[in-house]
Amino acid sequence: MSGVIWTxxxxxxxxxxxxxxxxxxxxxxEWARAWKEGxxxxxxxxxxxxxxxxxxxxxxxxxxNDLGFELIETNASDFRTEEQIMxxxxxxxxxxxxxxxxxxxxxxELDGITGTADTGGLSAIMKVVRRARCPIALIANDPWxxxxxxxxxxxxxxxxxxxxxxxxxxxxRRICEREGIKADWKALQFIAKRANGDVRSAxxxxxxxxxxxxxxxxxxxxxxxxxxxxxxxxxxxxxxxHADSCSRALTAAxxxxxxxxxxxxxxxxxxxxxxxxxxxxxxxxxALSKADMFRGRIIRTQNWELGRYFTTFMTAGVAMAxxxxxxxxxxxxxxxxxRFLSTAKPQREIQKAIAQAVKKRCHVSMKxxxxxxxxxxxxxxxxxxxxxxxxxxxxxxxAEAIRFLTxxxxxxxxxxxxxxxx
Amino acid sequence: MxxxxxxxxxxxxxxxxxxxxxxxxxxxxxxxxARNVxxxxxxxxxxxxxxxxxxxxxxxxxxxxxxxxxxxxxxxxxRGINVIxxxxxxxxxxxxxxxxxxxxxxxxxxDNMTADAQQALRRTMERxxxxxxFILIANYSARIIEPIQSxxxxxxxxxxxxxxxxxxxxxxxxxxxxxxxxxxxxxxxxVSGGDLRKAINTLQAAASLGKPIxxxxxxxxxxxxxxxxxxxxxxxxxxxxxVKARRILRELIWRYGVAGSDLIRxxxxxxxxxxxxxxxxxxxxxxxxxxxxxLTMGANEEVQLSALLARLAEFGQxxxxxx
Numbered sequence: 001m002s003g004v005i006w007t008x009x010x011x012x013x014x015x016x017x018x019x020x021x022x023x024x025x026x027x028x029x030e031w032a033r034a035w036k037e038g039x040x041x042x043x044x045x046x047x048x049x050x051x052x053x054x055x056x057x058x059x060x061x062x063x064x065n066d067l068g069f070e071l072i073e074t075n076a077s078d079f080r081t082e083e084q085i086m087x088x089x090x091x092x093x094x095x096x097x098x099x100x101x102x103x104x105x106x107x108x109e110l111d112g113i114t115g116t117a118d119t120g121g122l123s124a125i126m127k128v129v130r131r132a133r134c135p136i137a138l139i140a141n142d143p144w145x146x147x148x149x150x151x152x153x154x155x156x157x158x159x160x161x162x163x164x165x166x167x168x169x170x171x172x173r174r175i176c177e178r179e180g181i182k183a184d185w186k187a188l189q190f191i192a193k194r195a196n197g198d199v200r201s202a203x204x205x206x207x208x209x210x211x212x213x214x215x216x217x218x219x220x221x222x223x224x225x226x227x228x229x230x231x232x233x234x235x236x237x238x239x240x241x242h243a244d245s246c247s248r249a250l251t252a253a254x255x256x257x258x259x260x261x262x263x264x265x266x267x268x269x270x271x272x273x274x275x276x277x278x279x280x281x282x283x284x285x286x287a288l289s290k291a292d293m294f295r296g297r298i299i300r301t302q303n304w305e306l307g308r309y310f311t312t313f314m315t316a317g318v319a320m321a322x323x324x325x326x327x328x329x330x331x332x333x334x335x336x337x338x339r340f341l342s343t344a345k346p347q348r349e350i351q352k353a354i355a356q357a358v359k360k361r362c363h364v365s366m367k368x369x370x371x372x373x374x375x376x377x378x379x380x381x382x383x384x385x386x387x388x389x390x391x392x393x394x395x396x397x398x399a400e401a402i403r404f405l406t407x408x409x410x411x412x413x414x415x416x417x418x419x420x421x422x
Numbered sequence: 423m424x425x426x427x428x429x430x431x432x433x434x435x436x437x438x439x440x441x442x443x444x445x446x447x448x449x450x451x452x453x454x455x456a457r458n459v460x461x462x463x464x465x466x467x468x469x470x471x472x473x474x475x476x477x478x479x480x481x482x483x484x485x486x487x488x489x490x491x492x493x494x495x496x497x498x499x500x501r502g503i504n505v506i507x508x509x510x511x512x513x514x515x516x517x518x519x520x521x522x523x524x525x526x527x528x529x530x531x532x533d534n535m536t537a538d539a540q541q542a543l544r545r546t547m548e549r550x551x552x553x554x555x556f557i558l559i560a561n562y563s564a565r566i567i568e569p570i571q572s573x574x575x576x577x578x579x580x581x582x583x584x585x586x587x588x589x590x591x592x593x594x595x596x597x598x599x600x601x602x603x604x605x606x607x608x609x610x611x612x613v614s615g616g617d618l619r620k621a622i623n624t625l626q627a628a629a630s631l632g633k634p635i636x637x638x639x640x641x642x643x644x645x646x647x648x649x650x651x652x653x654x655x656x657x658x659x660x661x662x663x664x665v666k667a668r669r670i671l672r673e674l675i676w677r678y679g680v681a682g683s684d685l686i687r688x689x690x691x692x693x694x695x696x697x698x699x700x701x702x703x704x705x706x707x708x709x710x711x712x713x714x715x716x717l718t719m720g721a722n723e724e725v726q727l728s729a730l731l732a733r734l735a736e737f738g739q740x741x742x743x744x745x
Contacts (some may be wrong), residue, residue, distance in 0.1 A: 083512070268725060270731075272665045281664055282729075282736035289716055289729035296721040323556055336672065337724065347677055361428055363473045365496040367684075372468075372620065373427070376627040376649035383628035390425020 002395035006207040010175050015062045018055045019171045019199050020163035024048070027158050028063060035102060035135045036067050043156040045136035049143035053198030059160070060106050060137045069135065070101045075108035082120030087129045103134045110140035110148070113355060113397065118329030122147060129154050139253050142398075151157045162197020165189070171199060172206050176216065183216040191222045208338060212259035233258055233266055234332050240267060240273035240315050241327045253311055260307070264291065264314050265335035273332060277324035287317025350404045357395040374405075381405035381415065391416035428626045429619050432594050437478045442586050443471055446577050454482045456638050457522055461547055462555045463532075463571060465563035466579025469617030471488060475579075476528045476557045483522055491518060492526040498534040507542050514546055514554035532558040540567045547573055574659035581616030590618065591625055600625075601634040608639035623647075650687045653676075656696060659731040660738035664742055667731040682723030684712050689730070698741055709733050 011019045015025050028048075034041040048056040064071040074088060089105050105128070107113075107411055113121045129151070131284035143152060169185070171191045176183040191209070195202035210216045239252030253263060271284045298306045351370065354377070358369035381388040381402065391417060392402055403412045434440045437454070438446050445656070453459045459479070464472040480488040493513045509732050510527065518525045535543070547556050547570070558574060560566055595602035606628070614621035628635045628643045651674055657685075659667035674680045690710050693703055713730040720726050 069562045087512075090475070093547055267726070272668070278662050278664065278732070278735040278739045282732040285729040285732035289713070289726050292720040292722050293716055296719050299721055351678070358555055359496070359499070360429055363494065363530075365478070365498045367498055370469075372622065376623040376643075379627040380630040384632060387626075387630050393426065409575055421639045 005204075007203045010178070010203065011258070012055075012058050012062045014066050015300050018059045018062055021055060021059075021166040022158050024158045024160050027156070028059060029066075031156055032063055032067055032069075032135060035069075038101070040133075041156070043154065044132045044197060045138060045155045047138045047140070047143060047148075047150075047152060047155035047156055048158050048160055049140050051141060051162055051197060053195070053202075054163055055104075056160050057108055057196060059276040060104075064104050068101060071104050073108060075105045075112075080125035082162070085121060085124040085128065087292045089125075094395060101257045104137065105132075105134065106137045106139070110138055111142060122151070126150060126154065129218070139212055154421060163199050164197075165192045166188060168195060168197075168199055168202050174201060175203065175206060176210065179210070181210050181213055181216050183210065184218050186218040187216050187221045190218065194284065200359035202294040207399065208262075213260065232256060233263070236263065237266055237270060237274075237332050238330070240319055241270070241322075241330065243316075243319040246312075246316035246320060249315040250312065252257045253315045260311055260314070261295075262338075264295075264310075265338055267318055268334070269335040269337070270332045271318065273326045274330050275322055275325040280325045283321035283323075284318045287313045287321055290317065335422075346407035347404065348398055351356065354395075354397065355399045357397060357401075360397055378407075384409060385414045385418055388415045389422070392419060393422075428594055428598070429622045429624075430621065432590070432597075433476055435473055435481055437475075440471065440475065441590075442477060442582050443475065443579055446475060446579065447466065449577070450479050451482070454479065457483070458527070459483070459524070459555045461551075461574045462558070462577060463563060463574035464557060464577045464579060465561070465566075466577075467561060467581055469619040469621070470579040470582055471618070472559045472579050473528070473530060476526075476559065477578075479557075480526050480528075483526070484497060484520065491522070492528060494528045494530065495603050496530045497529040497539075506579075507539075507546070510543065510546055511550075516551035517553055522554065524552065526557060527554055528557045528559065530559045531561075533560035533562050534733070535539070537567055540570055542586040544569050544573070565706050582618055584616075585615070587611060587618055587621050591621060594622065594625060595629075595635075598629065600629045601637045603634055605637040606635035606640050609637035613640065613644045620730045650684070652697075653693055655731070656689065656692055656734065659734035660696065660698065660741075662735045662738050662742075664732050667735065668728050671724065671727055673732060675727075682717050682727060683714075685723075685727060686710060686717065686730075690714075702737060702741055706734065708735060 013030060018025060023207075028046060031041055031043070031046055040286065048059065050056060051385040061071060063069075072088065073084070107125055109124075110125075112212075113125075125138070129138075138151065139156060143157065169188045172188045172191060173183065176188075185190050187355065188206075191202050191205045194205065205221075210223045213220070219230035232258075236258055238257045240249050243252060253260070256263075258266075265367065267287055271288070272281050275281050277283060291310050293314065294306050298304060298310065351374065352366070355366045355369040356376060358364065358373045358377075359366055362373060364373065377391065382392065382405075388402070388405070391397075399412070399416055404413050406412045406415065436449050439449050464475060466472055470556075472718075477488075479494045484491045484654050493509075494622040495509065510529075513525070513527060516525075516668060531591060532540075543556075544567070556574070562719070563571065563576065590610060591607055591610060591723065592602060602625070610621050610624050610628075614624060624643055624647070625635070627647060629637050631639060631643070633639065646668075651670055655667050655674070658670060671685075673683060675682070690707065693706050693710070696703075713726055714728075717723060
């Protein structure tokens with residue numbers, strides 16, 4: 001069982017390992033060296049900006065690691081009101097650690113600090129930057145947001161560009177080597193192209209298609225986009241669903257190099273295709289539910305020994321569920337969940353950001369904002385661009401949020417152009 | 423004036439502007455005159471002016487700069503007792519500057535706090551009374567522990583009277599140059615059930631359609647704002663269509679970002695409205711409870727809820743056969 005996410009496992013430790021963006025890294029290192037050598041640079045803060053997955057956060061983490069800074073980090077998951085920022089960064093910005101290490105403060109995901117949800121947050125950050133006696137790093141996707149204007153003047157601006165295809169391929173190849181996977185160049189190129197400069201998503205895609213394999217072919221990766229998948233998984237699934245004994249079902253799983261977590265997704269997707277009778281489906285789903293509980297336990301306790309129960313319920317448990325159904329030839333389908341996770345941006349995050357903005361403006365909780373305000377916002381955004389644009393400005397919603405609320409690219413564009421025009 | 427949510431644009435700013443809850447408003451005004459506010463517990467249904475009353479009180483007490491003297495916290499958003507403890511304490515113990523010697527802490531959805539968190543709060547309320555007064559807001563005062571209740575002046579907010587809501591809606595419509603027909607007003611009153619926030623949100627969403635607002639427009643807006651996904655999902659499951667039910671589940675989780683715990687709560691309340699023999703409902707709740715427990719144990723909410731849907735599909739078949 002391999003629960004480790006490759007973006008974590010292969011996270012760069014040192015700045016030189018960060019993929020691409022050589023110029024930015026050089027600029028960054030020069031700036032940080034000055035701090036290290038006790039010369040306070042003219043700009044006490046750096047502002048890293050660029051599209052998602054281009055290595056901004058990891059660059060800062062690697063830099064801190066390289067120079068021995070203690071990194072204090074806040075991101076959009078933290079509340080960042082003025083008070084909270086001053087409490088966190090106020091004292092830290094003014095002193096060394098007990099061990100004499102220099103501190104470095106990172107304000108990540110500044111895009112998520114809406115003027116509305118985090119009252120006074122940005123001006124508190126300005127304050128921290130002005131008073132700083134330690135290096136400060138700011139990160140945002142879009143630095144040209146007017147709200148950041150005063151910050152921009154105070155910071156050394158460092159752009160992170162979309163990473164080139166070749167650099168991404170090189171990175172993917174390195175990972176494959178360390179995982180013992182022989183990968184076709186064409187396969188890696190396919191992944192890199194799809195990523196469009198986003199290293200993180202490329203690595204996530206790679207893990208989805210390659211984990212647990214010895215060889216990665218072009219065919220393997222095409223199912224990132226389409227629904228074609230190697231025969232191997234079909235064979236294993238067939239053996240599990242047709243197995244007439246526990247040991248046969250277990251053997252089917254043991255004899256393959258398909259990753260158990262991935263296999264689980266396939267079994268879960270295809271239970272209602274293999275079995276037709278509701279009683280059998282219920283029993284099989286119950287086995288998967290139990291398997292999932294063991295997986296939860298493994299995650300919590302890190303007791304990998306429990307993996308055998310996970311596997312048993314997912315294979316034998318599902319096989320023994322068929323009392324009525326007689327699975328014949330089954331056309332298995334690709335797990336919808338994997339497809340979704342590898343393509344869409346987490347809608348829940350976007351919705352949360354909107355709820356956060358509503359919460360502060362409308363004096364409601366996140367839950368009320370989600371249940372009692374956002375549904376009405378959706379209607380307004382889908383029907384009345386003028387009103388929507390006004391509300392978007394009032395709430396401080398970004399393009400992503402507007403797209404979420406309209407669920408329609410054309411309508412979103414219309415609202416965005418209204419916003420720009422005014 | 424720039425565009426904003428009408429609930430905010432037309433939220434009363436001062437106690438004088440509050441037209442309903444007359445007795446409560448009168449008592450709050452007397453607090454303002456005395457420049458002294460006890461700890462308060464505002465209890466009542468949603469959309470009846472609890473938060474508004476707290477904000478108006480703050481405004482009248484401190485003037486336009488009132489946001490500097492208050493802190494709004496929502497218990498349902500603050501995870502765990504420690505956050506509440508820390509944030510509340512830090513705010514409560516610092517001194518207020520100005521002619522009013524204390525600040526106001528408005529703690530919304532206080533009935534969502536665990537008993538432990540409430541116990542912790544009780545101390546804080548006592549210790550920092552000098553510098554900070556608490557306004558606890560709750561739907562159900564019974565869920566607030568006794569010791570806290572006894573330290574608070576109780577205020578019961580009741581449903582707003584229909585004629586007051588109607589007057590408010592008409593006032594807003596006139597101001598916004600929206601044509602609101604009588605049948606539209608009736609329909610909004612019908613669907614909002616005394617919840618002014620819901621009424622105004624419905625009005626604004628209806629207005630966004632750009633046509634005269636009659637009953638039909640209102641009901642179409644309400645239908646869209648409260649899609650019956652959960653019921654559709656349950657009906658599909660009970661009809662034996664597991665695959666369809668799972669598809670709706672995925673929509674809800676992936677596209678609408680509904681949390682598993684919220685879903686299971688809604689499923690539980692919907693089950694009683696479904697047309698099946700009563701004794702089956704209890705059997706189903708038994709399964710729901712088991713899955714609710716597994717949700718907290720497991721790694722993947724979707725798998726657990728799917729297992730529930732599969733069980734419902736099985737039950738649906740048994741019910742059809744009349745067993």
